[in-house]
Amino acid sequence: RASAELQPLDSTISDSERFRDCRKFVMKCSSCHSSFDFGGIQASNKYQTTYSGIKCLSCQQMLSPLAVSAQLEHFLRHEISAYYAGWLVCDDCGIKTRQVSVYGRRCIGKSGKAYGCKGIMRYVYSDKQLYNQLLYLQSLFDVDKAKKRVLKPLVADHEFEDKENKPVALNQGELDALVEQNRDLFRSHQRVVDKYLAECGRRYVDMGGIFEFMSVFKR
Amino acid sequence: NPQKYKFRTMNQKLLEAADYLDEQIDSMAKILLEHYKFDSDEFGNPNIQSQSEILTVGRVVPDSPLTASDADLNSSSLFLETSRLGGIGQRVKLDVSSLENYSFFPGQIVCLRGQNLTGEFFKATQIYAIPFLGSPVSSSEELQSYEYGNDYLKVLVTAGPYTPQKELDYSHLAQFVERVNTEVRPDTLVMFGPFVDVNHVQIADGSARFDGLDKQPATLDDIFNMVVAPILRKLECLVILVPSTRDATTKHAAYPQDSFDRKSLGLGKNFKCFPNPATFQLNEFLVGCSNNDIFKDLKDVVAGSARKESRFDRIANHVIEQRRYYPVFPGGLRQKRSLKEQDESAHISGADLHLSYLGLAEFNTSLPDVLILPSELKSFSKIVQNVLVINPGTFMRQNSAGTYCEVNFKAPVLEELEKAGDDSYLHTVWKRARVDVRLGGL
Numbered sequence: 001r002a003s004a005e006l007q008p009l010d011s012t013i014s015d016s017e018r019f020r021d022c023r024k025f026v027m028k029c030s031s032c033h034s035s036f037d038f039g040g041i042q043a044s045n046k047y048q049t050t051y052s053g054i055k056c057l058s059c060q061q062m063l064s065p066l067a068v069s070a071q072l073e074h075f076l077r078h079e080i081s082a083y084y085a086g087w088l089v090c091d092d093c094g095i096k097t098r099q100v101s102v103y104g105r106r107c108i109g110k111s112g113k114a115y116g117c118k119g120i121m122r123y124v125y126s127d128k129q130l131y132n133q134l135l136y137l138q139s140l141f142d143v144d145k146a147k148k149r150v151l152k153p154l155v156a157d158h159e160f161e162d163k164e165n166k167p168v169a170l171n172q173g174e175l176d177a178l179v180e181q182n183r184d185l186f187r188s189h190q191r192v193v194d195k196y197l198a199e200c201g202r203r204y205v206d207m208g209g210i211f212e213f214m215s216v217f218k219r
Numbered sequence: 220n221p222q223k224y225k226f227r228t229m230n231q232k233l234l235e236a237a238d239y240l241d242e243q244i245d246s247m248a249k250i251l252l253e254h255y256k257f258d259s260d261e262f263g264n265p266n267i268q269s270q271s272e273i274l275t276v277g278r279v280v281p282d283s284p285l286t287a288s289d290a291d292l293n294s295s296s297l298f299l300e301t302s303r304l305g306g307i308g309q310r311v312k313l314d315v316s317s318l319e320n321y322s323f324f325p326g327q328i329v330c331l332r333g334q335n336l337t338g339e340f341f342k343a344t345q346i347y348a349i350p351f352l353g354s355p356v357s358s359s360e361e362l363q364s365y366e367y368g369n370d371y372l373k374v375l376v377t378a379g380p381y382t383p384q385k386e387l388d389y390s391h392l393a394q395f396v397e398r399v400n401t402e403v404r405p406d407t408l409v410m411f412g413p414f415v416d417v418n419h420v421q422i423a424d425g426s427a428r429f430d431g432l433d434k435q436p437a438t439l440d441d442i443f444n445m446v447v448a449p450i451l452r453k454l455e456c457l458v459i460l461v462p463s464t465r466d467a468t469t470k471h472a473a474y475p476q477d478s479f480d481r482k483s484l485g486l487g488k489n490f491k492c493f494p495n496p497a498t499f500q501l502n503e504f505l506v507g508c509s510n511n512d513i514f515k516d517l518k519d520v521v522a523g524s525a526r527k528e529s530r531f532d533r534i535a536n537h538v539i540e541q542r543r544y545y546p547v548f549p550g551g552l553r554q555k556r557s558l559k560e561q562d563e564s565a566h567i568s569g570a571d572l573h574l575s576y577l578g579l580a581e582f583n584t585s586l587p588d589v590l591i592l593p594s595e596l597k598s599f600s601k602i603v604q605n606v607l608v609i610n611p612g613t614f615m616r617q618n619s620a621g622t623y624c625e626v627n628f629k630a631p632v633l634e635e636l637e638k639a640g641d642d643s644y645l646h647t648v649w650k651r652a653r654v655d656v657r658l659g660g661l
C-alpha cells in the first residue's frame with residue numbers, strides 16, 4: 001500500500017543516486033570464507049547468480065538460502081543497533097558524542113557545560129538513512145530491477161582503472177532467464193527486509209510527508 | 220499495558236528523547252520534594268554562583284562529551300546536569316570531596332545539597348537518597364487462594380544464549396528440556412532470550428547448518444520454527460518468554476521491547492510472552508525482569524562505605540532506588556577495540572535504548588518482590604532492600620556449561636508474614652525463597 005504510493009515520487013531518482021551513501025552488503029562465502037560485495041543480479045568477478053542461487057567464484061561453491069538470509073538479517077540488525085547507538089554530531093564544533101542535552105539539539109561543547117557552542121546537534125545515523133539502508137537491501141533482491149538493469153552498480157564506471165578486469169555484462173536473454181529462475185528465492189530474502197520495513201517508523205513519516213505534499217496540489 | 224510496547228522503532232526523535240531526559244529530572248524532583256517536605260524555595264540553580272547552600276536535583280554526567288560510555292570515571296570527572304527548569308539545562312562540575320559515602324554513575328538522578336561559591340563548580344555537602352517505593356501487599360483471602368504444590372512453588376530462570384559460542388547447536392537446550400520434564404518438574408520456567416542470536420558467529424558468516432532435518436531452514440525465523448520451537452514445545456510446565464534485543468525472532472530491535480508473538484512462533488497455551496522489561500505476578504508475588512545487562516553496563520565512581528559492598532549490591536540498589544530497570548545513560552555499547560569509538564563501523568552491539576519510550580522501563584507503583592536481571596557476568600542471588608535479586612547467568616558460557624537458577628518459594632503462612640494493615644500482608648518473599656544456582660547446558 002505504502003510503496004505503491006511512494007513509487008511516482010521515488011522513481012524519478014535512480015538507485016545509484018538514492019543509495020549512494022548506503023553501506024555495502026558484504027557477504028562471506030561459507031565454504032572458502034572469502035568475502036564479496038553483493039549487488040543483486042548483475043555482473044561481478046567475485047560471485048555469480050546461477051539458475052539455482054548465488055555462487056562464490058573463488059571456490060565455485062553455492063551459498064545456501066540460509067547462508068544468504070542469515071547474513072542479510074545479521075547485517076540489517078547491525079545497522080539498526082548502530083542507529084540506536086545514538087551518535088550525535090555538532091554542525092559547528094564537530095563534536096561527536098552519545099550524550100544528549102535536555103534540550104536535545106543543544107551542543108554540550110568541549111567544556112561539557114552545555115553552553116558556549118551555538119551549534120546544532122543531529123543524529124549521525126538518521127532514521128531517514130536507516131530507512132534508505134533498508135530500501136537498499138530490499139532493492140538488492142528485486143529481480144525486476146535487475147531485469148531492467150537499474151540496480152545500483154557494484155562499482156561506478158569511473159572507478160574502473162583496469163578496464164580489462166571489468167566483469168562482462170550479462171546479455172538480456174541470460175538475464176531474463178536468471179531473473180525468473182531466482183524470483184522465488186530472492187522474494188524470500190526480500191521478506192526478511194519486509195519484516196523490518198513494516199516496523200520502521202520512518203516509512204509512516206514519509207507517508208505523512210506525501211499527503212502534505214499532495215494537499216499542496218489540491219489547494 | 221503490553222499494547223504500549225507496540226510502538227514503531229527506527230524513528231527516534233531527538234527532541235522527544237530530550238523531553239524524556241528532562242522529565243526524568245523534574246519528576247524525581249517532585250518525588251523528593253514531597254518525601255522530604257523540602258521548602259521549594261531551597262531549590263536553586265547549581266550552575267550559578269550563590270552566597271548560600273541550595274538544594275538541587277540533576278543527572279550525573281561525565282565532564283566531557285568525548286568520554287567513552289565504558290570509560291572508568293573518577294571523582295574529579297563528574298558533572299551535574301540540570302533540567303530546563305532547574306538550571307536551563309546547563310552542566311556544572313561536581314566537587315564531591317566533602318561527601319564521605321557515594322556511588323555515582325552516568326544517567327543517575329541525584330538530589331544534592333551544596334554550594335557554588337565561585338561559579339566554577341558545585342560543592343556537594345549532602346546527598347538525599349531517593350525514597351524507595353513500597354512493597355506490594357495482599358489480603359489474607361488472596362494469600363490463601365494461590366496454589367503451592369507440595370508447599371513450594373518451584374520456578375526455574377534461564378537466560379540465553381542457549382547454544383555454544385562457536386556452533387549454533389541446540390542439543391544442550393534439548394537435554395535441558397528433557398531434564399526439566401522428567402527430573403526438575405518446576406511449576407514455572409522463565410526463559411530470557413536470545414534464542415536465535417543475530418550476533419552468533421555462524422549467523423554472522425552464514426555457516427549455520429542443521430543435521431537431521433528433512434529440509435534446511437531458509438531464514439532465521441525458520442531456525443526458530445524448525446529447530447528451537449520443537450524443543451520448547453515439549454515443555455510441560457508454564458513457560459514465560461522474555462525477548463532480548465539480540466533475538467532474531469523479533470522485528471522490534473529496541474529496548475523497551477515488544478513481546479514475542481506466541482502464535483507465529485507456534486507455541487502452545489502453556490507459553491506466555493512478555494515484553495522486555497516486564498512486571499508480572501506469580502501467585503501472590505510481583506516479579507520484575509529486564510533483559511538488558513545492567514550489571515555489565517553500570518560503572519560507578521565509589522567512595523567510603525559503599526566501597527565495601529559488592530558491586531552487584533550497589534548496582535541492584537541503584538536499580539531499586541532509581542525506580543527503573545536500566546538507569547544508565549548513554550546505554551552500554553560493544554565496539555571493535557581496534558577502531559576509534561566515534562567510528563560507526565566499530566559498532567558491534569549495544570543497549571539499543573529507544574529513549575522516548577524508556578518510561579516503560581520504570582517501576583510501577585511498588586517495588587517488585589523478585590527482580591530478575593540476567594547478565595553475562597557470574598550468576599548470583601542476593602537480597603537488597605528486601606527484594607530478592609537474581610542473575611541466572613547465561614545458559615551456555617562461551618563453549619562450556621553456563622548456569623541457571625532454581626528458586627523454591629515456600630507457601631505463605633499468615634502468622635509468619637508482616638502485617639502492613641488490618642488485612643494486608645507484606646509478602647516477605649525474601650524470607651521464603653531459596654535460590655540454587657545450577658549448571659546449565661552440559
Ligand SMILES: [Zn+2]
Nearest residue numbers: 029032056059
Ligand atoms: Zn567460496
Ligand SMILES: [Zn+2]
Nearest residue numbers: 090093107117
Ligand atoms: Zn558544538
